[in-house]
Amino acid sequence: MNSIHAMALGIVAVLAAGAAAAAWGTGVFSPAATPGTGEQEAPAPATATATRQDIAAVTPVSATLGYAGSYPVLGQGGGTLTWLPSLGQVIRQGQALYKTDNGTPVVLLYGSVPDWRALGEGVTGHDVSQLNHDLVALGDADSADVAALGWDYFSWETQVGVEKLQSHLGVSSPSGSMPLRSVVFEPEAIRVSQVTGSLGGPASGPVLAATSDRHVVTIPLDASNQSEVRAGDNVTVTLPDGTTTPGVISSVGTVATTSTSGSGQNPTTTIPVTVTLVRPSAAGTLDQSPVTVNITTATARNVLVVPVTALLAQTSGGYEVEVVGPANSRRWVPVTPGPIFDDADGLVEVAGAVTPGQRVVVAAS
Numbered sequence: 001m002n003s004i005h006a007m008a009l010g011i012v013a014v015l016a017a018g019a020a021a022a023a024w025g026t027g028v029f030s031p032a033a034t035p036g037t038g039e040q041e042a043p044a045p046a047t048a049t050a051t052r053q054d055i056a057a058v059t060p061v062s063a064t065l066g067y068a069g070s071y072p073v074l075g076q077g078g079g080t081l082t083w084l085p086s087l088g089q090v091i092r093q094g095q096a097l098y099k100t101d102n103g104t105p106v107v108l109l110y111g112s113v114p115d116w117r118a119l120g121e122g123v124t125g126h127d128v129s130q131l132n133h134d135l136v137a138l139g140d141a142d143s144a145d146v147a148a149l150g151w152d153y154f155s156w157e158t159q160v161g162v163e164k165l166q167s168h169l170g171v172s173s174p175s176g177s178m179p180l181r182s183v184v185f186e187p188e189a190i191r192v193s194q195v196t197g198s199l200g201g202p203a204s205g206p207v208l209a210a211t212s213d214r215h216v217v218t219i220p221l222d223a224s225n226q227s228e229v230r231a232g233d234n235v236t237v238t239l240p241d242g243t244t245t246p247g248v249i250s251s252v253g254t255v256a257t258t259s260t261s262g263s264g265q266n267p268t269t270t271i272p273v274t275v276t277l278v279r280p281s282a283a284g285t286l287d288q289s290p291v292t293v294n295i296t297t298a299t300a301r302n303v304l305v306v307p308v309t310a311l312l313a314q315t316s317g318g319y320e321v322e323v324v325g326p327a328n329s330r331r332w333v334p335v336t337p338g339p340i341f342d343d344a345d346g347l348v349e350v351a352g353a354v355t356p357g358q359r360v361v362v363a364a365s
Contacts, residue, residue: 047324047359048307055305055349057298057340063219063275065239065289067211071190073097075203077181079104084199085192088285090213092189094138096169100203104182105169109134111185120177123154130185131178135161140168189213193287215283217247217275219293223256226271228297235275236344238292245282247275247293300340304356305347309363311337321354322361330361 075081079100091097096105111130119128129152135141141161149155159176166174194209217237221229233249253272260267275293277283311319312332320332335352342348354360 046362046364048310048362050304050306050350050354050356050358050360052302052304052356054299054301055303055340055342055347056296056300056344058294058343059297060238060292060294060343061219061221063217063237063291063293065215065217065237065283065291066287067191067193068214068216069188069190069212071186071210071212072206073184073190073208073210075106075181075197075205075207077106077203079203081197081199081201081203081207084195084197085208087192087195089192090189091192091210093134094140094165094168097184098197098203098207103170105171106181106203107165107169107183108190109183109185110137110187112187114185115181115183118178118180119154121154121156121159124150124152126152127185128152128154128158131183132158132161135165138165140164186210215277215280215286216250217277217291217293219273219275220257220270221252221273223269223271225297226252229273229295233296235296236294237275237277238294239283240286240289240291243282244294246278248278250274250276294344298340300349303340303349304351304354305342306335306350306354306360307362308337308341308346308348310360311335311348311350321350321352323354324359324361 075098077100081098081100082103083096083099085091085098091108093108093110095108097108099105109131111127111134113125113127113130116127117123119131131154132141132146132151135158136143136146138161141157141164145157146155149157162178163174163176166176189212190210191213192208193211195207196209197203197205197207229249229252231249231251235247235249236244237247238244251272251274256269256271258267258269306321310321312321313319318334319337320334322330323333324330333353335350335354337348337350340349
């Protein structure tokens with residue numbers, strides 16, 4: 001039995017015992033309604049119907065909600081920093097990352113090839129191709145004209161597009177060329193996570209630290225439970241304010257990491273599991289926030305289930321439920337709970353002399 005299944009069975013026992021104790025404490029189970037006394041005539045308390053349905057075992061695991069990716073922005077030119085973005089600001093394709101001297105912008109464009117040379121008419125290469133694609137995406141160049149002249153060629157159409165981009169950025173005298181260190185290529189929009197440069201300081205070395213603007217949930221999952229999850233599985237994420245939002249496991253790591261927490265603690269081996277939120281807006285601007293991911297670890301179809309609060313743990317071992325019959329008569333029936341417990345809906349699979357449609361007594365809410 002793996003640790004997740006063991007945890008689920010432990011939860012059943014704890015919740016059942018707790019529910020029973022609460023029921024006794026509030027008088028739900030009267031002294032006359034003790035196991036083995038047969039049919040009871042007292043009015044039934046709160047009840048629920050035993051049903052046959054699909055059920056899933058859901059296990060909560062601790063995780064961290066943050067932003068994907070890490071993008072350091074290094075200033076490699078001369079000059080003085082005269083404008084910097086604010087912490088948390090999202091900068092997209094065609095927008096200024098920072099400015100130097102008399103407001104000269106360093107622009108963010110999308111691409112995998114870094115800025116390594118000046119780009120002007122007649123230059124060819126992969127960096128020119130990504131520049132042309134950026135200009136078309138921004139509406140500053142015509143796709144058909146660029147394609148006719150060559151995507152990897154800095155043509156007159158590219159020059160016109162660069163002039164338009166520079167005008168949008170507030171450059172007073174657009175040159176139509178891209179000097180070295182006037183552009184930063186990154187794969188996507190970035191979110192400023194740290195401003196390392198300072199106004200009046202040199203535009204060299206670390207200027208910004210950034211992430212993507214995409215939220216991601218990271219789970220350090222116990223390596224023994226790796227087989228319980230797979231990419232594409234649906235999960236729910238409980239946010240710090242207690243609300244839940246759906247997510248999908250996007251990747252399951254294969255490289256395990258072993259760590260110890262505190263002296264004398266046994267080492268823990270985990271694998272990284274990432275979850276993508278179905279509704280990213282639900283996370284707001286949370287970053288590095290502790291969350292809980294509810295993972296479905298087992299399912300069963302068409303099984304008999306009752307609320308876990310219907311279970312009464314016996315001092316001699318085992319469990320019983322109180323079944324309500326005609327005229328509110330009541331009798332005790334032994335049942336065997338598990339192995340599947342649905343924490344989300346508070347249901348537990350049971351086996352015993354209980355049939356679908358029968359009413360069972362539950363602890364008062």
